Amino acid sequence: MTHRKSMQSMQSHPRSHPRSTLTVAEAFLRERAERAETPGASRRVFTRAEATALADAVVQMTSNPNLGATITHHAVAVTTIVRNDRLKCVDSDHLTLRIGTRLGCNIYVGVETSIRDLTLLQQVIKRTEMQVAPVIQSEDTPLSAADDPVKSFLGPRTYLPVELWHDTTIDAMEHQRGVVLAQMIEQFRTANLLGAASLAVCARAEIHRYTAGRTAWGESTDSEITATARMMDGTASGWSGEAHRDWTKLDGVRVARQAIAMANRNRGAVRLEPGRYTAILGPAAVGALVVQMSPLFEAVRIDGGSGPYGIPRTPDGRENRLGQRVADPRITMWTDHNDPDGGDYPFFPDDGFPSGNNTWIKNGVLTALAYDVEYGMRRGKTPYKAPTAIRMSGGTTSIEEMIATCDRGIYVNRFSGVEVVDGPSGSMTGTTRDGCFFIKDGKIKTPVTNFRIYQSPFLSLNNVMALGVPQRVAFGFMPPHGGGHFGEAVDRWPLDPVIVPPLMVHDFNFSALCDAI
């Protein structure tokens, strides 16, 4: 689905801003247009034809009939506003060429590089082939010709097309960000608050090629606007954010206004005793919990008895909770490779295995687990990566209706720093941030200071009282799971789409007060 809109139509949205600001923005647009005149600059990542040519060249450089190459090109542009009008823009370009071959369940030999110069690539690949030769095979996992699971692994695969590209988002990378920037600055200045915002736009393209003939291609765009407004004296703050694959669906002014409104409502927060309360969690708060659930679906952990979906080994050999009810029957969670608002990345992870559609929890019942290549081959399961993009079913209850039916509870705008800290239960900790309110007798009574939480999402998903309409949430600053090798991170922004409803849950554990504002 490719969307094209002229600049005129994009700018025809009603705006109410001082002329001086728009004049500056128009000048900014004109200057950015110079860049767009550079051939190929506006697309930012390689085209299918360019990627295919590169992949073909790589494959022709090797004599190994079982070499796989996955080439990922990712461009991200982030503009930030700090203290209302300090501006910085970061545009960066990342290319990863992963070439390798699988020699057994546990042995993958490969190399990763950002080089795409063909002469240099040839040197890299020749050396990689030499590197394969002296591989030391572990005596613990013998490979024999008869039961070589790699052979079936090399067979044909079906790839679904990836249609998550929006030209309008690419256009924003070159042009529209400047307009939104000016509008958001104006909002912060007028509100007399300290405003900070990030406008992130990215394009990703990926090709997977196997020497045996398999080829797969995907491309996507994504964008996100987040804003924090803070009292000049640092006593209260508010946050808001929007994310969408199509930049035109985002409204920077709305984001800034919501953050400002939340900060203003959050003035005069009082301390409330920690404990278990009914919680009304805004979509961003739910998203912060759900995104951390990803590794808890990994079969390799679950079958070892770990996590809330695992069962410590018993004499009857039962290993996990597949087929058992693990959540409220109103809860369904799934990943759809081609969900126009969702979709995951990378498109072809784990030796190029295709992402597809997977329903993890259906009507509250655990229906699927994620298998990495090594464990999948050992267990005879098709590899499917743990979900980084998740869509969750919802309901029709508005947040206002949830508040109206709540006798005593806490509304949470979002959480910060959520992490799983107890593998066996999946319990997570984190803090509330940028908007937390005490609800009494169906009304918001007062803003309250922040809490640390300690909660298993599986308890929350079983304690559901009401669900709202699902929406994609923005994360802004949210480091990826676990550590990486030196320097990983920037190319993972924005995070994959997480589409969740606001939730009303009982007995949510606000375990301690948190002094941070």
Next chain:
Amino acid sequence: MSVVSRRSFLAQSSLASLALLAGPTATAVALPRAGTNAAKRSVGSFAPPLFDPELLRTLARTTISAAVDAGADYADVRVNDQRFAGFESVITGRLFYNAGFGVRVRVGAGHAFVGGIDMTPDAVTRAARSATTTAKGLAKMAGTSPSWVTGPAATGEWTTPMEIDPFEMSVEDQVFATCGYGHMNRFNVLVTAFFQWLVETRVVASSAGTLVTQQLARSVPLLFLKGRSKQWYDPELYLSTFGVAPFVPSTAGFEAVLGAARHDQVDRALEEFSSLFGYPVGDAEPGRKDVIFDGGAMANLAGATLLPALSLSSVLGEEQNAGGISFLQPPEQVLGHLLFSPQLTFGVETGGTHFGTAHWDDEGVPLTSYPLIERGTVVNYISTASNVGALASWYGQQKRPVLSPGGSWTEHANNPPQGAPGALVMTASPSGPSIEEMIKSVKDGYYVYGANIRGDFQSAGGVIFPDILFEIKNGRITRRILNTRLEFGTKKFFKQLTAIGGPTTMRTIKNDSYSGVPWGMVTQSVAAPAVHVQGVDILANRG
């Protein structure tokens, strides 16, 4: 393709590597030197540098010229050719090549960065022009911001000193060394070695005349011990994973993992770790108690709290919409004030084998060692040339020139640099007690052996999840405690330090943190001694 079994590999391995397993005496006499294993293929033969340093310098000069010609008030650029090799004792090898560049431009108050991976004059010229165009556009909308203090121009070259270049070691010996340590498993303790080597040529240039070339090397050799049981999820049997000193992030070569001393230290660590299984298990008594934190737990705590809180970019609100605003602000109410225990001294160290040692940082500023907290008083922040101007008043009071102390860094040139000095050290008490003496001094309390820390978004407080927690009664460890967390407020915690351990209690940890907007990961090392803290909140039952 020939596949070599581990056994046959052992038979073929060099004397030098066999010495690793043979024990201290043999190891001491047989340290391999570059070139001694020429019969086998070195790691470097698979992964030589792809770009001549002169080409990197040419690209850097081209970038700066293009930015200045396009109208930049100031521009700097980092260009690097980076090679990473990793080996693990479960027999995996990883190899990465990364080359890239990143140009940063200032026009008035508009700042722009463009990073790329096409190492061609055309690509860097386009990037420089694009960054300048963007900075010009931003300058028209931007208000005021602290001026950059670029300091004197730097020129020259520098190479990380090391005894044994890990890229000159053979693949076989790399794998053998990791497996050698792996074979030191005890009946209840698994040993996993993971060696990571990163070498690169990095060029930094600026429109102020800086042009420096460095051949940098960083090593992250890690050796983990893990309690082993068939049911690892059983908390009574499972013990967490621990890094073993002295396998710590450093600026050193392959010598960091060899030698009799290393072998002995692993042996001692195994002995100590195995003994931990011997204590009966039980639950904690909630309340406020005296707690001894070992050096590893303290280093993790300092890395999760003091380190981000002392970042000037966080203090100035540059991460308000990201990681958060530091609780150590505003600077005028923090700098020069006694906020912590007078026993606390914490600062940046560089030189020798400290992780991240180089001659210049990513802004061409010479690296220096400097205190951040001196005897409980905050005396400086982690700053860069792009934000140190905000400290002009404080530096003026100190009658010091307003200059970055060095420490701007990015892991990859195509990401923007941020204030990230390589090594941070909390100072031990020169005549301080040993860990045994510290435990003896506690009548009723706990001993935290390693810990994971979850701080909040202002680094103002958080939760400590001990790797292993012991109960202390009358100066003796009595039980291993399960399912317990400790909560802390950062300021109060570091005020309540009552004793700092001696040099023997120092531990160094690898600290991976994410910061900046957009965020990037940086690896740092943090070292700390054991400490005794009064009145720590103990909360039983994690749920």
